[in-house]
Amino acid sequence: MCKVSVIVITRNEEHNIRECLESIKWADEIVVVDSKSEDKTVEIAKKFTEKVFIKDWEGYGQARNFALLQCRNDWVLWLDADERVTPELKREIEKALQSAGNEIAGFSMPRRACFLGTWIKHCGWYPARVVRLFRKEKAKFSEDKVHEKIIIDGKILRLKSDILHYTDPNLEHYLKKLNTYTSLSAEEYIAQQKDFSIFKLVFNPLWIFVRMYIIKLGFLDGVAGFVLCVLSAYHVFIKYAKLWELSRQLKIKS
CATH class of the missing domain: 3.90.550.10 (Spore Coat Polysaccharide Biosynthesis Protein SpsA; Chain A)
Incomplete structure (x- = not known):
């Protein structure tokens, strides 16, 4: 073996x-x-x-x-x-x-x-x-x-x-992880010189929810499925909001 x-x-x-x-x-x-x-x-x-x-x-x-x-x-x-x-x-x-x-x-x-x-x-x-x-x-x-x-x-x-x-046993755990991951993602976007886009801030979260909840049949997973799809969309929204925040801070410093 x-x-x-x-x-x-x-x-x-x-x-x-x-x-x-x-x-x-x-x-x-x-x-x-x-x-x-x-x-x-x-x-x-x-x-x-x-x-x-x-x-x-x-x-x-x-x-x-x-x-x-x-x-x-x-x-x-x-x-x-x-x-x-x-x-x-x-x-x-x-x-x-x-x-x-x-x-x-x-x-x-x-x-x-x-x-x-x-x-x-x-x-x-x-x-x-x-x-x-x-x-x-x-x-x-x-x-x-x-x-x-x-x-x-x-x-x-x-x-x-x-x-x-066994991911996210409770919402507190999920939200703590969300805060860490979205910050890391925003910092990585800045390092890669990716520009903030109001289009992505508005429409990417909506698309994530539609894709997960409707196209990928998330509604069949009951309340947990709905909560997951909403939080996944929120995750994307916070990621781009943090990118906007970091981009604005860099512009002020420059």
Whole structure:
């Protein structure tokens, strides 16, 4: 059987990290990169692996690329702290790696999300395929501060079993994350010299809601689906509002 290294990036994940690492304790190696958590995340992680690294936060892409450098195995599985590998996915991974030829660089799998205690089946969230298993020498992460992308050089095959994503157990958690992510996105737009657009501020949030709630059948997910679609539109609105704010501040300074 091919040995697998698993990488997990953490910050203040004491409520998630134990179950996350329990779901991957079968792996040959677990690498945790922590961004100076102020809770018991590191203490819990060290019960599962000796390879726990603490470093300053420089963005998701840089953190994951650092984690890759610490892996000793050819095959790497990337997992977030609020995600779980099911026994079915574990068995499918083991079977897939046994037969993977040299031309295979990675595998994608569907991710099923639990939002506010409800498993989301529509809204464009499921089946949301993500590439999470890959050959180390064939992959790298983009340097984006948020919503980093994995760049794979080679053929990607599809697995059937789900990764489980326990995202946003309550609205307070969602809104805290929204504030962080929208700030990072706005700062990244400024760094990329993207101009503010009143059109995008007004119409992009509306389009997100229409796409998720109507086109992607979010209304079939009940109240949780409606809340998710509204908040997703709000997320986009705040992102562009923050871009406007930063752009205006730069103009005043200049």
